[in-house]
Amino acid sequence: MAIQKPSIPKGTRDFGQKEMARRNYIFNTIRSVFRTYGYQEIQTPAQENLSTLMGKYGEEGDKLLFRILNSGDAFADVDFEKPLTTQVCEKGLRYDLTVPFARYVVQHQNEISFPFKRFQIQPVWRADRPQKGRYREFYQCDVDVIGSRSQVNELELVQMVDAVFGKLNVRVGIHINNRKVLTGFAEIAGAPDKVVDITVAIDKLDKIGLDKVKEEMADKGLQADGIAVIEQILSLTGSFEEKLAAMRSLFNGGSASGIVSETGLKGLDELEELFGLIAAAGVSAPVEMDLSLARGLNYYTGAIFEVKALDWEIGSICGGGRYDNLTGIFGLPDLSGVGISFGADRIYDVLTGLDLYPAGLEQSTTLLFAVMGADELRYVLPVAKALRSRGIAVEVYPEPSKLKKQFDYADKKNIPFISINGSNEMEAKTVNIKNLVSGEQKAFPASDIEAILEFLS
Numbered sequence: 001m002a003i004q005k006p007s008i009p010k011g012t013r014d015f016g017q018k019e020m021a022r023r024n025y026i027f028n029t030i031r032s033v034f035r036t037y038g039y040q041e042i043q044t045p046a047q048e049n050l051s052t053l054m055g056k057y058g059e060e061g062d063k064l065l066f067r068i069l070n071s072g073d074a075f076a077d078v079d080f081e082k083p084l085t086t087q088v089c090e091k092g093l094r095y096d097l098t099v100p101f102a103r104y105v106v107q108h109q110n111e112i113s114f115p116f117k118r119f120q121i122q123p124v125w126r127a128d129r130p131q132k133g134r135y136r137e138f139y140q141c142d143v144d145v146i147g148s149r150s151q152v153n154e155l156e157l158v159q160m161v162d163a164v165f166g167k168l169n170v171r172v173g174i175h176i177n178n179r180k181v182l183t184g185f186a187e188i189a190g191a192p193d194k195v196v197d198i199t200v201a202i203d204k205l206d207k208i209g210l211d212k213v214k215e216e217m218a219d220k221g222l223q224a225d226g227i228a229v230i231e232q233i234l235s236l237t238g239s240f241e242e243k244l245a246a247m248r249s250l251f252n253g254g255s256a257s258g259i260v261s262e263t264g265l266k267g268l269d270e271l272e273e274l275f276g277l278i279a280a281a282g283v284s285a286p287v288e289m290d291l292s293l294a295r296g297l298n299y300y301t302g303a304i305f306e307v308k309a310l311d312w313e314i315g316s317i318c319g320g321g322r323y324d325n326l327t328g329i330f331g332l333p334d335l336s337g338v339g340i341s342f343g344a345d346r347i348y349d350v351l352t353g354l355d356l357y358p359a360g361l362e363q364s365t366t367l368l369f370a371v372m373g374a375d376e377l378r379y380v381l382p383v384a385k386a387l388r389s390r391g392i393a394v395e396v397y398p399e400p401s402k403l404k405k406q407f408d409y410a411d412k413k414n415i416p417f418i419s420i421n422g423s424n425e426m427e428a429k430t431v432n433i434k435n436l437v438s439g440e441q442k443a444f445p446a447s448d449i450e451a452i453l454e455f456l457s
Helices: 017-036 058-063 098-107 152-167 179-188 192-202 205-219 224-234 240-251 262-281 326-330 344-354 374-389 403-412 423-428 449-456
Strands: 047-049 067-069 089-093 116-125 137-146 172-178 287-289 303-309 316-323 337-343 367-369 394-396 417-419 430-435 441-445
Touching: 017 116, 017 137, 017 152, 017 344, 047 098, 058 192, 098 116, 098 137, 098 316, 098 326, 098 337, 137 152, 137 344, 152 172, 152 262, 152 303, 152 316, 152 337, 172 179, 172 262, 179 192, 179 224, 179 240, 179 262, 192 205, 192 224, 205 224, 224 240, 240 262, 240 287, 262 287, 262 303, 316 344, 337 344, 367 374, 367 403, 374 394, 374 423, 374 449, 403 417, 423 430, 430 449, 441 449
Parallel strands: 172 287, 367 394, 367 417
Antiparallel strands: 047 089, 067 089, 116 137, 137 337, 172 303, 303 316, 316 337, 417 430, 430 441
């Protein structure tokens, strides 16, 4: 019988040593920036109760939740006349890190101080169709502050985006909108009850184009004159100030409907304040008000963000926004928060595509002690221990082998130094070290760790 070739589920990936070195470079860069703004790390379980997850991401989001079958005979007491999923599945894999974070805040509210600033770097799962830049299992790097309505928090998110991608040497564009502005769209279009349908449709603009977005809004019951108002908004161009002025006019009754949207005007006020803070802070990356930016998650209530790489086509690599009452669904109302998520897997693909990883990133070992025999092995072990205690990554080849094999091992692992010691070195109580890059070779007293360190540096 033929042995079946092993495989992994679609939408997932293995990461070898090279990939992990690159991923840790991304994670460590992001962590370092988060910490400079006073954020501290937490973790939550991979699985949450379905009652925690359901209804938080909209109808389309609920469809993408991975559900976990109850342990044991999950179908033993099923009533097939009732909905099956709720009977056999009580838990699901987390869809993002924000809803579990809200659950965490409510559950631990008496143990934390507000405003509560946290970051979280963990995998999430979505039952999506795998394609370029879209996976079923992927890591998010979330940073959130909850318990403050100040837009200084939004500013800090923009600054952290600017700092992270500056360190990674990736040119990005930061797109900002406000969900109150999107509510204003619906109000002046004469369809305030269709705000979710309008938002979901607009969120697909980049993928399906304006005509298809208009068709989808029509299918949801939006009238032709309302669609025309929204098309007028999505067609606005110019600077932030020009777009702001045009939108103020439309929300003040200047659209064809003549309807005034107080909610929309409040959203514009918030955008004006935020862009003023961004200008004062001297953010380097280009920032624009993007009126087509919707972000389909239902819990956003204020500013929304999306970040795109300027030199690599992959979709958004970072996104988030303000949520005013996410914890309310868990029994803690009126606690405003704002956060943003860095898509580590997409960032990985951008850095790979643009070849932006630092040289020598995959080098894990500095020095290899070649082994000629049992006596030589015992001779170098104390030296290896002393170097490791000083933070030097050292390997001792595990068994006597031909030197060519040991040199090949060092070459494949990009180890820059090798030490070959025989009876002469043992008698002289020295170690011989060769720089495989420059060819330079020196002998050192085995006890002179400082001299060896200087040569290896």
